[in-house]
Amino acid sequence: MNNIFVYCEIEKGKVADVSLELLTKGRSLANQLGCSVEALAIGHELSGVEAELFRYGADIVHIADDARLTPYLTLPHTSIVVGIFKEEQPQIALFGATTLGRDLAPRVSSALKSGLTADCTSLEIGDHSDTKGNEYKNLLYQIRPAFGGNIIATIINPDCRPQMATVREGVMRKEVYEYAKTGEVKQVDVSKYVSDTDFVVQIIERHIEERKIDIKDAPIIISGGYGVGSKENFNLLFELASVLGGEVGASRAAVDAGFVDHARQVGQTGVTVRPKLYIACGISGQVQHTAGMQESAMIISINNDPNAPINQIADYAITGDIADVIPKMIKYYKKNSK
Amino acid sequence: MTKPLKIVVLAKQVPDTRNVGKDAMKADGTVNRAALPAIFNPEDLNALEQSLRLKDKNPGSTIHILTMGPGRAAEIIREGLFRGTNGGILLTDRKFAGADTLATSYALSCAVRKLDPDIIIAGRQAIDGDTAQVGPQVAEKLDWPQVTYAEEILECTGDKITVKRRLEHGVEVVTCALPIVITVNTSAPECRPRNAKFLMKYKHAKTMSELQEQDTDYYANLVNDRCYLRIAEWGVTDIEGEENQFGLKGSPTKVKKIENVVFHAKEAKRLQATDSDIESLMKELIENHTIG
Numbered sequence: 001m002n003n004i005f006v007y008c009e010i011e012k013g014k015v016a017d018v019s020l021e022l023l024t025k026g027r028s029l030a031n032q033l034g035c036s037v038e039a040l041a042i043g044h045e046l047s048g049v050e051a052e053l054f055r056y057g058a059d060i061v062h063i064a065d066d067a068r069l070t071p072y073l074t075l076p077h078t079s080i081v082v083g084i085f086k087e088e089q090p091q092i093a094l095f096g097a098t099t100l101g102r103d104l105a106p107r108v109s110s111a112l113k114s115g116l117t118a119d120c121t122s123l124e125i126g127d128h129s130d131t132k133g134n135e136y137k138n139l140l141y142q143i144r145p146a147f148g149g150n151i152i153a154t155i156i157n158p159d160c161r162p163q164m165a166t167v168r169e170g171v172m173r174k175e176v177y178e179y180a181k182t183g184e185v186k187q188v189d190v191s192k193y194v195s196d197t198d199f200v201v202q203i204i205e206r207h208i209e210e211r212k213i214d215i216k217d218a219p220i221i222i223s224g225g226y227g228v229g230s231k232e233n234f235n236l237l238f239e240l241a242s243v244l245g246g247e248v249g250a251s252r253a254a255v256d257a258g259f260v261d262h263a264r265q266v267g268q269t270g271v272t273v274r275p276k277l278y279i280a281c282g283i284s285g286q287v288q289h290t291a292g293m294q295e296s297a298m299i300i301s302i303n304n305d306p307n308a309p310i311n312q313i314a315d316y317a318i319t320g321d322i323a324d325v326i327p328k329m330i331k332y333y334k335k336n337s338k
Numbered sequence: 339m340t341k342p343l344k345i346v347v348l349a350k351q352v353p354d355t356r357n358v359g360k361d362a363m364k365a366d367g368t369v370n371r372a373a374l375p376a377i378f379n380p381e382d383l384n385a386l387e388q389s390l391r392l393k394d395k396n397p398g399s400t401i402h403i404l405t406m407g408p409g410r411a412a413e414i415i416r417e418g419l420f421r422g423t424n425g426g427i428l429l430t431d432r433k434f435a436g437a438d439t440l441a442t443s444y445a446l447s448c449a450v451r452k453l454d455p456d457i458i459i460a461g462r463q464a465i466d467g468d469t470a471q472v473g474p475q476v477a478e479k480l481d482w483p484q485v486t487y488a489e490e491i492l493e494c495t496g497d498k499i500t501v502k503r504r505l506e507h508g509v510e511v512v513t514c515a516l517p518i519v520i521t522v523n524t525s526a527p528e529c530r531p532r533n534a535k536f537l538m539k540y541k542h543a544k545t546m547s548e549l550q551e552q553d554t555d556y557y558a559n560l561v562n563d564r565c566y567l568r569i570a571e572w573g574v575t576d577i578e579g580e581e582n583q584f585g586l587k588g589s590p591t592k593v594k595k596i597e598n599v600v601f602h603a604k605e606a607k608r609l610q611a612t613d614s615d616i617e618s619l620m621k622e623l624i625e626n627h628t629i630g
Contacts, residue, residue, distance in 0.1 A: 071510075074474075074483065074484055074486075075483060078478070098506060099486070099487050099505045099506050102470045102471075102486070103474060103484070103486045103487070104474075105471075106439070106469075106470070106471035106472075106473075106474035106475045106478075107474045107475070107477065107478045107484070109440065109471070109475065110440060110443060110474065110475035110476075110477075110478035110479055111478050113440065113590065114440075114590055115438065115440060115589070115590030115591035116439070116440075116469075116471060116591070117591060118467075118468065118469035118470060118471060119468060119469070128594060130592075141594065142591075146466075146467065146596075147353075147355055147466060151596050151597065151598060152596070152597040153593055153595070153596050153597075154593070154594040154595040154596075154597075155591050155592070155593060155594065156591070156592050156594045157590050157591055157592070158592060159590065160590035200483050200514055200515055201483050201485065201512050201513075201514040202512060202513050202514070203510055203511070203512050204500070204511050204512065204513050205509075205510065205511035206508070206509075206510045206511070207508045207509055208507050208508040220629065244629050245629075262525075268468070269468055276628055277623070277628050277629060297628075298623075298628055300619075301606070306608075311606050312606070313606075314606040315606060315607065316606060316607045316609055316619060317606040317607070317608055317609065318609045318610070318611060318615070318616075318619075319608070319609070319610060319611065320610065320611025321611065324611045325611045325616065328611070328613060328616040328617075329616055329619075329620060332613075332616055332617040332619075332620040332621070333620050333624070333629065335617075336617070336620055336621050336624055337624055337629075
C-alpha cells in the first residue's frame with residue numbers, strides 16, 4: 001500500500017524509454033521512502049513486458065490486457081488507472097509528459113481531485129511545514145521551471161494523494177536496476193473498470209510516423225537561438241553540423257520565429273539532449289533551454305554578448321559573430337582532421 | 339447534414355513570457371508582471387480559429403469565450419468579438435484567486451454547466467504554465483470525452499464530430515459523439531485577423547465593472563441600448579459550485595519555493611573570434627576526441 005506507481009507506455013510490445021526512465025527514478029525514490037514500485041501496463045499482447053519492467057525496478061506489475069485497450073484511448077485507460085489508484089492508494093504516481101501522458105494524467109488527477117505537476121525536471125523527497133504549524137514528512141518535491149523559465153518552482157501536494165507528476169522523455173536517466181530482478185504480476189480484471197461508454201471516441205485512421213528529425217541521440221548538436229537572426233543564417237549551422245557529423249537544434253525563440261522546425265527544439269518544451277558536444281549559437285541561455293542541454297559533456301557558446309547567461313554553463317565561450325566564427329571552425333576542422 | 343452548434347471556447351489572458359525583457363524580474367527575484375504585456379494565449383487563438391471555421395460550416399452556430407481572470411481579461415473576449423464570436427463570459431472573483439489547474443478547471447466546469455454547450459474548444463496549453471492540464475480536467479469534471487492535440491476539426495454532422503490529432507509520432511483521426519472537449523495544438527491554422535465590421539460593432543463592448551470605471555454615463559447608456567455590448571461577469575455565486583473547491587482552497591498543489599534562476603558557477607574559457615583562438619580550439623577538440 002501507498003507505493004509509487006508508474007504508468008508505462010507500451011507500443012507494439014515495446015516499453016517507451018520515458019517509462020523506463022520513470023521506473024529508474026521511481027525506484028530510487030522508493031528506496032529512499034522504503035516502499036515498493038508498481039508498474040501499470042495497459043494494452044494488448046503484453047506477455048513478456050513484465051520482465052523488462054522488473055529489470056528497471058518494478059516490484060509489482062499490473063497487467064491489463066484487452067484488445068480494445070490498444071491503441072490508447074483516453075477513457076478506458078483513465079477508468080483503469082483511476083480504479084486501481086482508488087484501491088491501491090499510491091502515494092506517488094508518475095507519467096511520461098508525452099502526448100499520451102499529458103492526455104491521461106490530468107484526467108486522472110481531476111477524477112481523484114489530486115494535484116498534478118507537469119513537465120518536472122527534478123523529483124526529490126523532502127519535508128514541509130506550513131504556516132499553520134502542520135508538519136509533513138517525505139513529500140514529493142516536484143521541481144520545474146515556470147513562468148517562461150524565469151523561475152524554478154518547487155511544487156508540493158501536502159494533503160492529496162497520489163502526488164502526481166509528469167516528466168518529459170530524456171529528462172531522467174534510465175538504468176537497469178537488477179538484471180535478474182523479478183516480482184509479482186497482477187492481472188487486472190478489465191471488465192471491472194471499463195464500460196462500453198468508455199469507447200465513445202473511435203480512432204478511424206492512424207499513421208504512426210517515426211519522427212523525421214530526431215536530435216535526441218545525436219552525439220554533436222549545433223544549436224541556434226533567436227540571435228542567429230534568420231532562416232538563411234541557420235544554413236551555417238547546418239553546414240557545421242554536416243561537417244562535424246551532428247544535428248541542428250534550436251531554442252524555443254528560434255522555433256517560434258520560424259527559423260527551424262519544432263522537432264529541433266531543445267529544452268523544457270522540446271527535447272532534452274545530452275550530446276558529447278553542444279555548440280550554442282546566439283542562444284542567450286534561458287533556463288527552459290538550459291534545462292534541456294546542461295548535461296551535455298561539453299558546451300561551447302558563440303555569442304556577441306560576452307555576458308550572455310549561457311556562458312556561465314559553457315566550457316568555452318567565444319565572443320563573436322556566428323557568421324565569422326562558424327566558417328573558421330569549419331576551415332580549421334578540415335585543416336586539422338585526418 | 340449540419341446543425342447549429344453551441345460552442346464555448348476556453349481562453350486565457352497570459353503574460354507574454356516569450357518576450358521577457360531585462361526588467362521582467364524585480365530586484366527581489368519575483369516576476370514583475372507589470373513589465374510583461376498581457377496577450378491572448380497563442381494556442382487559444384488556434385482554438386478560436388477552429389471554432390470560427392466550425393461556425394462557418396454550421397450556419398446558425400454560436401461561439402462564446404469563457405475566461406477566468408482579473409477585470410482586464412475582458413480584453414480577450416473583445417478580441418473574440420472582433421473576429422466573429424457572439425459573446426463571452428468573464429469569470430472574475432477574488433475567491434477564484436490562487437487557483438491551480440484543478441481549481442481552475444472546477445470553476446470553468448461549473449460555468450460550462452450553466453452555458454450548456456455542445457462543444458468546448460480550448461488551446462492545448464497556456465504559455466505561462468505550459469501544463470496542458472485544464473482541458474482534460476474540465477472534460478473529466480463534466481464527464482465528457484476529450485480529444486487533445488487537435489490540429490483540425492474535419493467536420494461536424496448530426497451529433498458526430500471528426501477531428502485530426504497531431505501526436506509525437508504521427509497523426510490520428512478520431513470520431514466522437516457530442517458533447518466533447520477538444521484542445522487545439524499550435525500546429526493548427528493561425529487565427530484570422532480582426533474583422534473591420536465586427537471591430538466597429540463591438541469596440542465599446544464592456545463588462546459592468548469596466549462601465550463603472552468610466553467617468554461618463556455615455557457608455558453605460560450605449561450598452562443599455564445595445565445589449566450585445568454587455569460582456570457578462572460571473573463570480574462564485576453565479577456558477578453555483580462548492581466554495582471550498584475554488585481558488586487557493588480548492589488547489590491541492592502548493593508552491594513550496596520559488597527560486598530565481600541561478601546558473602551553476604563554472605568558469606568558461608574565454609575565446610575570441612580570431613583565427614588562432616578558433617584553430618587551437620578545433621585542434622583541442624580533435625585531440626580529445628570530442629569531434630572527428
